[in-house]
Amino acid sequence: MNDQNDFVWIAQATTALDESARDLDAATLSRLNRVRQAALQQKRSRRVSWMLPAGLAGACAMVLAIGVWHGAVREPALPTLPNAELVHSVNWSNGADDLELVANEDNIELYQDLDFYAWLDTQNQEHDG
Amino acid sequence: MHQLLTAINEQSWTPQRVDTVKADERALDQFLKAVERRALRMADMATGNREEALDLVQDAMFGFVRHYAAKPSAEWAPLFYRVLDSRLNDWHRRRRVRSRWMSFFSSAPADDEMDPVAQAPDLQEPGPLARVAGKEIGQALEAALVRLPLRQRQAFLLRMWEGLDVAATATAMRCSEGSVKTHLSRALAHLRRDLEAHYE
Numbered sequence: 626m627n628d629q630n631d632f633v634w635i636a637q638a639t640t641a642l643d644e645s646a647r648d649l650d651a652a653t654l655s656r657l658n659r660v661r662q663a664a665l666q667q668k669r670s671r672r673v674s675w676m677l678p679a680g681l682a683g684a685c686a687m688v689l690a691i692g693v694w695h696g697a698v699r700e701p702a703l704p705t706l707p708n709a710e711l712v713h714s715v716n717w718s719n720g721a722d723d724l725e726l727v728a729n730e731d732n733i734e735l736y737q738d739l740d741f742y743a744w745l746d747t748q749n750q751e752h753d754g
Numbered sequence: 755m756h757q758l759l760t761a762i763n764e765q766s767w768t769p770q771r772v773d774t775v776k777a778d779e780r781a782l783d784q785f786l787k788a789v790e791r792r793a794l795r796m797a798d799m800a801t802g803n804r805e806e807a808l809d810l811v812q813d814a815m816f817g818f819v820r821h822y823a824a825k826p827s828a829e830w831a832p833l834f835y836r837v838l839d840s841r842l843n844d845w846h847r848r849r850r851v852r853s854r855w856m857s858f859f860s861s862a863p864a865d866d867e868m869d870p871v872a873q874a875p876d877l878q879e880p881g882p883l884a885r886v887a888g889k890e891i892g893q894a895l896e897a898a899l900v901r902l903p904l905r906q907r908q909a910f911l912l913r914m915w916e917g918l919d920v921a922a923t924a925t926a927m928r929c930s931e932g933s934v935k936t937h938l939s940r941a942l943a944h945l946r947r948d949l950e951a952h953y954e
Binding site for chain 1: 779782783786787790791792794795804808811812815816818819820823891892895896911914915942945946949952
């Protein structure tokens, strides 16, 4: 055979092979379909099995991060204040203004006499009552 | 902290990500659908047994999805045929070992033992190719392809039928491009000789 014949028989061969692949019987095609779906299902299962631990790890990381963040907010440099015990009794919900008020050295005498003011307050309440 | 939250957010199922995953799955499904019939015919010719061929294609699909589905789709064809080629090689290796052991113990073969001759493809029986083509050339071609050594047949089918280039065929067959050319050249010589009578 010459090159021209090579070209012809190879073209005919591939055409015949295409036809043989195209005209497979129904049972074989059904089995191929099931095989393909099973392979794709395997991919889905692998994705789910990967996502579960990743999701748990993500949730743990989130909880840890929130805990660290809250801890950082709740711990200002309190020991530098002259009377740390009193500072702890301050209501933190009032925010930075209260902190400034308490930290101001001009007010040291004021909160040293807090017991007296507390007693005075109870007296006033008794009189009011 | 921000990077951590960003990373966690990226792993969550946003609608865009769901769409991307669905599109990837569709592309993979279409690819497998496009190659499954040719893969089956290759396995048919390698094993001469439809059930064995279907099992091999199934193994190849599972292996391909497991190892290579995340690769770019342009690389899928040579990688899929690489897995299939590996499964076909394994099948032939197992068959050779089984035949060797059976011939060793074959002085009094039991009735339920497998006969390797019976397992060989029947060249007289018109295969799917010949049945479909319905021509003398179809039968002759199928018989000639079945007679080829596995590597030569794979080189011919991947290059001439599947249309892979030399580099992709080398990837699929896990050999050098020079080996692909050698296998193909020998396959064409064998086929030319076997089919010469039909093209005189």
